Amino acid sequence: MNKILLIIEREFLTRVKKKSFILMTLLTPLLFAALMVVPVLIQGMKDDERKNIAVIDRSGLAEKALQNSDNLTFLFKPDGVTLDSLKQNFGKEKLYAVATISALNEKKQPVIDLYAFKQPNMDVQQYIERGVKDAVEQYKLESYHIQGLDTIIASIKTEVKVKTFIWGDDGQEKASHTGLYMGISYILSFMIYMFIFMFGNMVMRGVIEEKASRIIEVIVSSVKPFQLMMGKIIGIASVGLLQFIIWVVLTLGIVAVFQGSMSDPAGMENITQTLSPGDTANEITKTITQESSSILSMLGSINFTAIIVSFLLYFLLGYLLYASMFAAIGSAVENEADTQQLIIPVTIPLIIGIFLMLHAFQYPDSSLSFWSSIIPFTSPMVMMARIPFGVPFWQVALSLALLLVTFTGIAWMAGKIYRTGILMYGKKPTLKEMLKWINYKN
Amino acid sequence: MDLLIANNVIKRYTNHLALDNVNISVPSGSIYGLLGPNGAGKTTLIRIINQITAPDSGEVLLDGRLMQADDVLRIGYLPEERGLYKKMKVGEQALYLARLKGLSRHDAMAQLKTWFTKFEIQAWWDKKVEELSKGMAQKVQFIVTILHKPKLLIFDEPFSGFDPVNVNLLKQEILNMKAQGSTIIFSTHNMASVEELCDDIALINQSKVIVEGKLEEVRRQYGDNIVEVAFRGDPAELQLALHNEYALIQQKEQNGIHKATIKITEQKPANHLLQQLLPRVEIIGFNEVIPGMNDIFIKLVS
Numbered sequence: 001m002n003k004i005l006l007i008i009e010r011e012f013l014t015r016v017k018k019k020s021f022i023l024m025t026l027l028t029p030l031l032f033a034a035l036m037v038v039p040v041l042i043q044g045m046k047d048d049e050r051k052n053i054a055v056i057d058r059s060g061l062a063e064k065a066l067q068n069s070d071n072l073t074f075l076f077k078p079d080g081v082t083l084d085s086l087k088q089n090f091g092k093e094k095l096y097a098v099a100t101i102s103a104l105n106e107k108k109q110p111v112i113d114l115y116a117f118k119q120p121n122m123d124v125q126q127y128i129e130r131g132v133k134d135a136v137e138q139y140k141l142e143s144y145h146i147q148g149l150d151t152i153i154a155s156i157k158t159e160v161k162v163k164t165f166i167w168g169d170d171g172q173e174k175a176s177h178t179g180l181y182m183g184i185s186y187i188l189s190f191m192i193y194m195f196i197f198m199f200g201n202m203v204m205r206g207v208i209e210e211k212a213s214r215i216i217e218v219i220v221s222s223v224k225p226f227q228l229m230m231g232k233i234i235g236i237a238s239v240g241l242l243q244f245i246i247w248v249v250l251t252l253g254i255v256a257v258f259q260g261s262m263s264d265p266a267g268m269e270n271i272t273q274t275l276s277p278g279d280t281a282n283e284i285t286k287t288i289t290q291e292s293s294s295i296l297s298m299l300g301s302i303n304f305t306a307i308i309v310s311f312l313l314y315f316l317l318g319y320l321l322y323a324s325m326f327a328a329i330g331s332a333v334e335n336e337a338d339t340q341q342l343i344i345p346v347t348i349p350l351i352i353g354i355f356l357m358l359h360a361f362q363y364p365d366s367s368l369s370f371w372s373s374i375i376p377f378t379s380p381m382v383m384m385a386r387i388p389f390g391v392p393f394w395q396v397a398l399s400l401a402l403l404l405v406t407f408t409g410i411a412w413m414a415g416k417i418y419r420t421g422i423l424m425y426g427k428k429p430t431l432k433e434m435l436k437w438i439n440y441k442n
Numbered sequence: 443m444d445l446l447i448a449n450n451v452i453k454r455y456t457n458h459l460a461l462d463n464v465n466i467s468v469p470s471g472s473i474y475g476l477l478g479p480n481g482a483g484k485t486t487l488i489r490i491i492n493q494i495t496a497p498d499s500g501e502v503l504l505d506g507r508l509m510q511a512d513d514v515l516r517i518g519y520l521p522e523e524r525g526l527y528k529k530m531k532v533g534e535q536a537l538y539l540a541r542l543k544g545l546s547r548h549d550a551m552a553q554l555k556t557w558f559t560k561f562e563i564q565a566w567w568d569k570k571v572e573e574l575s576k577g578m579a580q581k582v583q584f585i586v587t588i589l590h591k592p593k594l595l596i597f598d599e600p601f602s603g604f605d606p607v608n609v610n611l612l613k614q615e616i617l618n619m620k621a622q623g624s625t626i627i628f629s630t631h632n633m634a635s636v637e638e639l640c641d642d643i644a645l646i647n648q649s650k651v652i653v654e655g656k657l658e659e660v661r662r663q664y665g666d667n668i669v670e671v672a673f674r675g676d677p678a679e680l681q682l683a684l685h686n687e688y689a690l691i692q693q694k695e696q697n698g699i700h701k702a703t704i705k706i707t708e709q710k711p712a713n714h715l716l717q718q719l720l721p722r723v724e725i726i727g728f729n730e731v732i733p734g735m736n737d738i739f740i741k742l743v744s
Contacts, residue, residue, distance in 0.1 A: 003542055010538050014530060214525030218583070221492040221519040222542040224511075423494070425523075436456075441498065 003223045004231045011206065011235025016242065025243050029250035036251075037258045051096035051124065054086050058103040059110045065135030072127060083115065090117065099128060110136060166390065181388040185361045188311055189385040191244075193354050196319050196380065199240040200326040200346075204339065206232050207330030207422070216422045225419040229331075230411070233323045237316060244315075310387050313400060318380025321407040322346065324414035328434070331421030338428050345431065353378035360385040374399045376406035413438050445470040445625040446491065446594060451500035453486055460486040461497070462649040468594075468627060468642070473620055475636045475657070476629040477735075478646035479743050484629050485522070487646070488596055491627070492519050504594070515544040518592035522599045522629075524583050526571045533558075533567035536586050543590040550589065557585045561611070576603050584612060588619060595619060596627045601635065613639065633735040643735075647743050657735075664738045667706050668731040669715070672699055675723035683718040703731060 015021055054075045055062055066074045075093075077086070086098045097116035104110050112132060114120055141149060164178060207229075210216045219228055325346045333339055356378050360369035364386040373383035373391075379399045383391065420437040421429075429437075446468040453461040461483045468474045478484050489495045491502060493514055502509045504516070526535055533554070540550035558564045561581055571579055580603050588595060597616070601609045616639065620626060628640060636643065637657070644654040653660055668691065673680070677693065677700055684690055687710050691703040700723075706712050712730070719725060733741075 006538070006541055014527075209527070213528055214521075214523045215527055217494070217521040217523060218519070218525075218539065218586075219542065220494050221517070221521070222514060222539070423489075441496065 004227045004234075007223065007228060007231025008235040008238065011232050012238050015202070015236065015239045021239070021243075025246050026250070029247050029254060032247065032251040033254035033258070036255055052094055053124070053128075054081075054093065054095050054098045056081060056083065056086075056098070056100045059101050059136075060103075061110070061135045061139055062101050062132065064138075065131040066128065067131070069127065072124065087115070096120065097124065101132065104136070108136070108140060178389075182361050184307070185364070185385040185388040186357075188307070188388070189357045189361070189381045190354075192311070192315055192318060192380050192384050193350065193357070195240055195244070195315055196322045197347075197350060199236050199319055200322045202236050202239075203233055203323045204326040204330035204343075205336065206236065207327050207418070208333060208336060208339075211331065211422050212334050220422065225422060226415040229324075229327050229415055229418050233320060233327060236323070237319055240315075240319065241312075307387055310396060311384060314380040314384050314403075317400065317403045317407055321376065321380075321403065321410055322350065324407065324411040328414035328417040328421065331418040332424070332429050332434050334425065334428075342431060342434070349377040350381075353381040357381040357385045364389040364391075370395070374402065376403045379403055416440065443470045444468060445505060446627075447503040447506075448487070448491070449501050449503070451487070451490060451497045451502065453483075453490065453495070453497050459649050461490070464500070464646070464649075464651050466644050466651060466654060468625055470625055471620065471623060472641040473616070473626045473628055473639050475640035475643035476627055476646070477631075477633075477636065477643055477739060482646045483649045484646055485598070488519070488521075488598060488627070488629065491594075491596065492517060515590070516593045518543070518587040518590065518595045520583060520587040520595075520597045520600055522602070524580070526579055526583060528572040529570060531567070532569050532571060532574065532582055535571065536582060536589075539586045540589045543592075545590050553589050554585070557589065561585065577605065577608065580604065581608065584615075588615070591622075592624065594625050594627065596629075598629045599631070600628070601630070601632065633739060636735050645739065645742060652742055653738075661732045661735065661738065664741065665730065665732050667708075668703055669706055669712055670727070670729055670731050671702050671704060671715075671719065671725065672727035673702075673719070673723040673725050674699060679722040680719070683715075683722045685718070687718075688715060699726060 050071050050073060052073050052075055053066075054077055055066060056077050057063065062074075063076055068074060075095075083098065083100060086093075086095065089095075090098075095116075097114050097120045100113045100115070102111040110132060112128060114125065114128070146152065210219065210228075223231075326343075329339055329342045329346065332342060353372070356368065356372040359366070360373065360382045363369055369382060369386055372378045373386050374395065376399075380403070383396065383399050387396070416438045417434050420440050421434070444467040446466075448464055448466045451461050451464040452459070464483070464487060466474075466476075466487075476484050476487070486495070490497050491509075493509065493511065504513050530538075536554050537547065537550050540554065541547060545553070555564075558567065563578070563581060566574065566578065566582070571582075574582070584600065587597075595616075600612060600616070604612065613635070616626060616628075628636075630636060640657050642655065643657050643660060644651050646652070655663075671680075677695075680690075680693075680700070680702060684704065689705045691705055693700065693702040695701075704715065706715060712728075716725070716728065
């Protein structure tokens with residue numbers, strides 16, 4: 001027992017002290033946080049350059065349609081000006097683009113062409129499209145000469161939103177938030193998959209390293225091969241847990257700091273102003289504040305303790321199951337390149353698990369989701385995808401128990417293969433030969 | 443008193459019998475040479491003693507009782523194929539391996555400091571193994587093998603990869619270990635070092651022990667009853683003395699001294715030959731020719 005602790009300690013410390021580990025552990029949260037924060041920042045950023053757009057209007061609606069905005073100035077050209085002359089004077093007039101708007105055709109549609117020497121950006125195109133569309137629609141509506149049109153339109157505008165409630169076993173109803181659950185379940189089960197794969201591979205590389213460097217014979221003359229294998233697997237599991245905890249804490253920390261600077265009123269105003277031109281700003285501020293308050297209530301509807309506990313259990317057991325298989329495969333070869341074929345039976349259930357997970361987080365209660373969350377090889381990913389939606393306790397317990405039993409069985413077999421494999425040099429074995437090793441007597 | 447006894451050990455792998463009813467007895471405090479051609483089964487036997495593998499049948503006794511799991515702590519094993527973690531620092535690694543052999547961190551540290559000083563390699567403590575040469579790494583490995591002062595040491599080709607200076611250093615240490623009461627099993631193909639170091643030997647060939655015993659006895663046993671006579675005088679007189687009773691194997695002359703190798707038999711022992719020679723030539727030297735282990739090895743194995 002003492003020895004297995006020593007092995008765990010070494011496996012843990014040598015990895016944690018590596019520069020690559022420290023860098024990855026510290027930089028990944030920055031990346032995660034960046035993925036959450038940067039899109040918001042980029043939306044907030046805009047091109048500040050003033051753009052002059054010359055407009056040749058044949059429809060007579062443009063002047064109303066195209067209002068100058070913060071950075072767009074529309075120069076309406078009198079009738080006589082031709083496209084060619086504008087092309088000639090493009091530089092002199094510091095133009096960004098030239099828009100021509102045709103008269104409405106027989107279907108009462110205008111045609112807009114935009115000319116420039118460089119590709120005009122999407123924002124400009126959309127601004128023009130939207131403006132002209134609104135103006136033309138307005139024009140068409142007015143052509144019906146309806147009395148009190150504005151009030152009619154205002155009274156027609158309706159906003160519809162479905163709020164879902166789940167009746168719990170206690171008869172209470174709880175608000176549910178499918179979108180949020182889908183997000184959480186997707187992230188969690190994908191993380192399980194990633195961790196199993198990453199740290200399982202780490203176990204395999206560690207086994208190969210010991211075999212290739214030939215230190216293995218010295219070590220197994222001090223400890224039992226099974227102790228060495230389990231020590232390595234557990235040591236690397238603690239590396240994974242440490243990394244996970246640091247990632248979560250740092251990512252949340254960075255996002256919290258960023259949110260802190262966002263929620264300071266001046267900053268908030270700045271950003272909302274830059275987000276949108278004109279009167280839409282108010283609308284967006286409204287939705288942002290609405291959403292942030294409802295996010296709090298949404299988060300309240302999720303049982304975080306249950307999610308975190310089950311995440312840790314499924315990560316650990318799923319990892320233990322797969323890491324045993326990775327260790328067995330590592331023991332059979334002398335370099336990583338030789339693992340390519342042997343690894344297939346291990347990666348296939350993992351990849352199937354990912355596909356089932358993609359199904360489960362859309363249909364968490366289908367029978368496919370149910371069974372694949374009970375069957376051990378796919379259950380870590382699939383059950384994790386179902387849990388945010390709420391899963392009966394007995395199902396989780398059953399799936400965890402099965403996972404534990406399977407792990408024990410697989411670890412026992414892997415230990416047998418490992419014990420034989422680590423001392424075998426020379427020809428790379430086939431999978432069939434490896435399975436025969438299970439029956440070898442010591 | 444034998445420290446280690448293997449009784450009727452049999453080990454079968456799928457395609458071949460690695461050990462066929464092997465019996466050996468390693469006397470306490472001796473250096474015991476385990477000899478044999480490649481693939482004879484030496485490594486399998488060593489692995490069984492180290493409890494890396496288990497025999498299909500048979501038993502191994504240490505100090506007169508069946509080997510226990512904990513007995514691996516009383517064994518130091520330097521395998522032929524050896525290596526260290528390349529990315530780990532020398533000192534950390536030596537400490538780890540010593541602790542796996544049951545030493546406390548504190549004891550291991552103290553022992554290591556002593557040995558590193560003795561071998562003048564203190565400067566390597568914080569180096570990674572991959573920065574060391576092969577010979578340097580082997581030195582570290584040798585230290586780790588003997589650090590926990592095991593009762594039984596098993597060296598498989600310990601001198602391979604060392605320069606002559608270091609070979610001598612290691613030989614000295616092995617003899618020191620013996621003087622301090624350790625028993626040493628020494629497996630090698632270098633017969634010169636067997637003759638130099640071993641008290642006892644066992645020769646394994648094709649999964650069986652074919653010879654076991656005291657080195658000197660084995661050598662005598664496989665001697666061909668040949669003596670070498672050095673003398674001054676007329677070689678013709680020698681012929682007369684030999685008469686038809688003895689076969690002359692070889693004769694050469696250097697600086698007026700003749701050397702003849704002669705086969706003796708039980709009916710006609712060395713004393714009788716001397717009586718024949720004394721009146722005819724001036725005898726300078728007379729000795730039995732004992733075969734080297736090299737010859738015995740080749741003779742028995744081929």
